[in-house]
Each structure stands twice: as C-alpha cells, then as structure tokens.
Amino acid sequence: MKNSDSIFADDVELIKDAEVLEEDYTPDKILCRDDALADFTDVLKPIYKGRPPQNAFLYGDTGVGKTAVTKYLRNKLVDDLERKNSNLPTDEQVTLNVIWINCENFTTGEHKTSSYQVAVGIVNRLREQGNRITGTGYAPQDVYDIMYSELDDLDGTILVVLDEVDKIGDDDTLLYELPRSRDMGYLEEVRVGVIGISNDYTFRKNLSPKVKDSLCETEIKFAPYDATELTQILSRRAELALYDSAYTKGIIDLVSSLAYKEASGSARRAIRLLRGSAEIAEGEGAEQIDETHVREADKKIEYGNIVESIADQDDEKLYILKGISHLDLVNKTPARTRTIHEAYSRVVRAYNEDGSKDPLTQRGMFNHLSKLVMFGFVNTIDRNKGASGGQWNEHEFSDDVDPGKVKEAYEGRGLDWKQIETRGVDR
Incomplete structure (x- = not known):
C-alpha cells in the first residue's frame, strides 16, 4: 500500500533494507x-x-x-x-x-x-x-x-x-x-x-x-566468482534486503547468470542489478520482480558502465571522443583520420585557451585513436577504391557509444561541454 501522498512514494515497496544493496555495505559473513x-x-x-x-x-x-x-x-x-x-x-x-x-x-x-x-x-x-x-x-x-x-x-x-x-x-x-x-x-x-x-x-x-x-x-x-557462488551471495543479500514475496529463486538465478556472463563474475554487478530490478518493479507498482524488470535494469547499468569507462580515459582520448561527437552530430561520420584530427585540434584549443597545451600531431593523435578502437569505443572502416581510387580508413562511434554518453562522461569529470565549430571541416 502507498503510505504517503508524496510524489516520491511508490504504491508498493519491495526493498526492506536498501543499505544491504549498497556498495559500501560490509556483510556480517563473507561467502565463497x-x-x-x-x-x-x-x-x-x-x-x-x-x-x-x-x-x-x-x-x-x-x-x-x-x-x-x-x-x-x-x-x-x-x-x-x-x-x-x-x-x-x-x-x-x-x-x-x-x-x-x-x-x-x-x-x-x-x-x-x-x-x-x-x-x-x-x-x-x-x-x-x-x-x-x-x-x-x-x-x-x-x-x-x-x-x-x-x-x-x-x-x-x-x-x-x-x-x-x-x-x-x-x-x-x-x-x-x-x-x-x-x-x-x-x-x-x-x-x-x-x-x-x-x-x-x-x-x-x-x-x-x-x-x-x-x-x-x-x-x-581474488578469482572471479562463478555462477554458483554469485547465486549464494545474491541469495543472502536478497534475504536481508528484500521482502520474501518480492522475488523468486528464478530471478536470483537470472541476475546471477547475467552478472557472470556480462561482468566476469562480479558480485558488485549482481547486487547493483538486483537493486535496480527491485526499484524498477516498485516504480511500476509490481508486487514482484520479473524478468522484464531485470532486463531493463541490465540495460541501464550497461549504459552507466559505458559512460564511466569513457570518463576514465585520459585527456587526449576524451578530446578525440568529443571531436568525433561534434562530427557525428552534423552527420560527418564516418570520418577520415585527418578530419578527426582537425576536429580534435579545435577541441584541444577550446579547452586550453591560454595556450598551455597544443594539439598532438596527426600521428600522435592516431596512436590514441587506435587505443579507442581497441577499447571498443570507435570502429574503423577500411575503404578501398582500387588502384585508381586509393585506400584509406574512416572512423565512427561503435554501437555502444554516442555523443550523449560522451557528454555525460565530460560532465562526470566536471568538464563543461563546450560547443566546437565544425563548419569548414571536410568529411
């Protein structure tokens, strides 16, 4: 039952002790x-x-x-x-x-x-x-x-x-x-x-x-947890954190399986997924967590993980990703390396107006761009027009990255999202 007329209250509550699902919670017994x-x-x-x-x-x-x-x-x-x-x-x-x-x-x-x-x-x-x-x-x-x-x-x-x-x-x-x-x-x-x-x-x-x-x-x-160990850990957290009627063993097995498959046996990922699933179910007024709640929570966590991974990159890679973002927003991707270098250079100058830092050369920037490809943030497309047309590479964001996520990563680092002029940048 909804016990408040506040807009922040839900019609049902499935979580009885949210602290048990926090990352800084220290259990009274360590399992596995x-x-x-x-x-x-x-x-x-x-x-x-x-x-x-x-x-x-x-x-x-x-x-x-x-x-x-x-x-x-x-x-x-x-x-x-x-x-x-x-x-x-x-x-x-x-x-x-x-x-x-x-x-x-x-x-x-x-x-x-x-x-x-x-x-x-x-x-x-x-x-x-x-x-x-x-x-x-x-x-x-x-x-x-x-x-x-x-x-x-x-x-x-x-x-x-x-x-x-x-x-x-x-x-x-x-x-x-x-x-x-x-x-x-x-x-x-x-x-x-x-x-x-x-x-x-x-x-x-x-x-x-x-x-x-x-x-x-x-x-x-510390080796990764296997699926059975994750189930043991998650079952104990669910027992302490959720009402008995809020979940089933099948839901615990599903959450454990996803965390094992997608996060190399991370208990932290499993616990975050369980909490997210419960919160989504509460928001919908559901009496019990079901598979759709788990799948939706999993997508949200994956989105957050990508933003966090972008924010963890060094300054040069962040400048490159911002440059690609501006090109992407005006439909100028896939873009050649020299085009990305020009956009990247404008980003560097915008964030270092005092001249304290100069853009890397195209070769230097390309080394960082190659790392972004290796990390899965950027895709490289090989173009081959034959003997008369030549060969070259073009680059664009991978399916997991978009300008919105890069912007969130910048804001997470405490950096303003400065607008960069893209007119005059050739595709």
Missing part, C-alpha cells in the same frame, strides 16, 4: 572466499599479537570481494583487539590505527594520482579541518616529512590501506618507502603495515623489484 580469508587473516595475526605488522598486496577483477574482505577483517580485528585490551593492563594493550585511502580519489582531469598526492591525502586524513595542506605548493620531500611526522604522533601499529593503488601509476615512491618507513628511519614511535588493493593485474607485474619486495610481502589473488 574461504582461501582469501585464511591468507589475509594470517597477514593480520601479528597485529593482534602485538608484533610488527606485515604488508600484503590484493589483486583481482572488480567486484570479486577484495574491498569487502578487507573491511570485514578490519572490523573483526578492531573488535577483537577491543575485547583483548579490556582484559589487559594499559601498558600491555595493542593500539591500532587504520587509515583507508582510495587512491582513485586523487585522480582528476588535470592532475594524475601520484605518491605525492596520496601522501597529501594521508596527512589530511590525520589533521583537523582548517589545518590541512593543499595538493600543490609543497616540495615532495616536505610532504613526506609532514606525513611521517603525523604518523609518528600516533601510537602502536598503523595499518594503511591503499585501495585502487594502481592509480598511483609510475610514481611508486610511497609504495617503496611506506612499508619500510621504520627501517629507513622515518618513523620511531610506530610501526606501519601496508595493504595494497588493485584491479589491475598488469600493475602488479610492472612494479619495480624494490617495490615488490616492500609491498608484496604476501600476495593474495
């Missing part, structure tokens, strides 16, 4: 990750025993439980230490400070994430508002000195969790120094353990030997 839990528990045992902490590197695709397991064990460790300390004299108690940093939060359209930016983030996490430092204006070593000073003012053991650590890229100073900070003399009063979490397999492979030796003391791989 027994091996990873055991290995990770061994990493954290020294902290519980008051011994020097270990470092660990967790890797695997998105949505396979890395962050959920880390938060679960963090909470368990904090709770167990609290119980242990309650029975010990003050001088024997184990003090633990956990600092969680998502390195992706320090990536913007203008500044790439770096050890410097993450160190600034750690400092500001430890300081009161009003006493925080800016992300520019300090020499790198000064920022590191401030960070170590703030860390040393704490007590006992510090566990630093670097989620999305691959966003740091090539600047691995922090990844080398932080796990060895005590040995290197940067810290005297505390001991630091570092947990790195990454979705990027290649990042781990490309770490320098000295960083691997520091950060990857223990490596824990």
Whole structure:
C-alpha cells in the first residue's frame, strides 16, 4: 500500500533494507572466499599479537570481494583487539590505527594520482579541518616529512590501506618507502603495515623489484566468482534486503547468470542489478520482480558502465571522443583520420585557451585513436577504391557509444561541454 501522498512514494515497496544493496555495505559473513580469508587473516595475526605488522598486496577483477574482505577483517580485528585490551593492563594493550585511502580519489582531469598526492591525502586524513595542506605548493620531500611526522604522533601499529593503488601509476615512491618507513628511519614511535588493493593485474607485474619486495610481502589473488557462488551471495543479500514475496529463486538465478556472463563474475554487478530490478518493479507498482524488470535494469547499468569507462580515459582520448561527437552530430561520420584530427585540434584549443597545451600531431593523435578502437569505443572502416581510387580508413562511434554518453562522461569529470565549430571541416 502507498503510505504517503508524496510524489516520491511508490504504491508498493519491495526493498526492506536498501543499505544491504549498497556498495559500501560490509556483510556480517563473507561467502565463497574461504582461501582469501585464511591468507589475509594470517597477514593480520601479528597485529593482534602485538608484533610488527606485515604488508600484503590484493589483486583481482572488480567486484570479486577484495574491498569487502578487507573491511570485514578490519572490523573483526578492531573488535577483537577491543575485547583483548579490556582484559589487559594499559601498558600491555595493542593500539591500532587504520587509515583507508582510495587512491582513485586523487585522480582528476588535470592532475594524475601520484605518491605525492596520496601522501597529501594521508596527512589530511590525520589533521583537523582548517589545518590541512593543499595538493600543490609543497616540495615532495616536505610532504613526506609532514606525513611521517603525523604518523609518528600516533601510537602502536598503523595499518594503511591503499585501495585502487594502481592509480598511483609510475610514481611508486610511497609504495617503496611506506612499508619500510621504520627501517629507513622515518618513523620511531610506530610501526606501519601496508595493504595494497588493485584491479589491475598488469600493475602488479610492472612494479619495480624494490617495490615488490616492500609491498608484496604476501600476495593474495581474488578469482572471479562463478555462477554458483554469485547465486549464494545474491541469495543472502536478497534475504536481508528484500521482502520474501518480492522475488523468486528464478530471478536470483537470472541476475546471477547475467552478472557472470556480462561482468566476469562480479558480485558488485549482481547486487547493483538486483537493486535496480527491485526499484524498477516498485516504480511500476509490481508486487514482484520479473524478468522484464531485470532486463531493463541490465540495460541501464550497461549504459552507466559505458559512460564511466569513457570518463576514465585520459585527456587526449576524451578530446578525440568529443571531436568525433561534434562530427557525428552534423552527420560527418564516418570520418577520415585527418578530419578527426582537425576536429580534435579545435577541441584541444577550446579547452586550453591560454595556450598551455597544443594539439598532438596527426600521428600522435592516431596512436590514441587506435587505443579507442581497441577499447571498443570507435570502429574503423577500411575503404578501398582500387588502384585508381586509393585506400584509406574512416572512423565512427561503435554501437555502444554516442555523443550523449560522451557528454555525460565530460560532465562526470566536471568538464563543461563546450560547443566546437565544425563548419569548414571536410568529411
């Protein structure tokens, strides 16, 4: 029954606890990750025993439980230490400070994430508002000195969790120094353990030997969930989040199957799909989720994923996609490489009116365009008019991309959608 005359209310409610379907929800029990839990528990045992902490590197695709397991064990460790300390004299108690940093939060359209930016983030996490430092204006070593000073003012053991650590890229100073900070003399009063979490397999492979030796003391791989495991996880979430009459086992199986097929066994995708299906069913006044609700939710999620993937591209690729968008809007695609380069150049100049950045050469731009083809954002068409007509390539958006999605990606990056003049650009 509708219990409000508000326009925001639905005639029916299928979700009884929406928090269970949120990405930041930490379950009270971790399913289908027994091996990873055991290995990770061994990493954290020294902290519980008051011994020097270990470092660990967790890797695997998105949505396979890395962050959920880390938060679960963090909470368990904090709770167990609290119980242990309650029975010990003050001088024997184990003090633990956990600092969680998502390195992706320090990536913007203008500044790439770096050890410097993450160190600034750690400092500001430890300081009161009003006493925080800016992300520019300090020499790198000064920022590191401030960070170590703030860390040393704490007590006992510090566990630093670097989620999305691959966003740091090539600047691995922090990844080398932080796990060895005590040995290197940067810290005297505390001991630091570092947990790195990454979705990027290649990042781990490309770490320098000295960083691997520091950060990857223990490596824990999270494999994708299979369809059966996804069903187990989703059944538990549905039991907690939805009313019993809101779904059937067949719907859980369908959602699990789609997440397994389309997202490489991502529990995050499965949970988002279940929530989206329930919300669509509520909006239609349905008493129960059916297949049409799941299919519609799946399309919406796929749309959002494409926009997010576009927004994740570097500036050059975003400029190219915007250039193609303007050509597409005036029916000038498929377009030759030189035409795209001209439109791209106009985009670059529009977003860098102070002359701080010049367009790449056509060859340089083509390297980025080729990557967009490889990523599936752009299609290339080979034209061949024979010996007399010549051969050339033309490019257009793939079926999954359109100007609207590129515009949403720009806005998601906080960038204005500036209009670019396309008159005078030959097809």
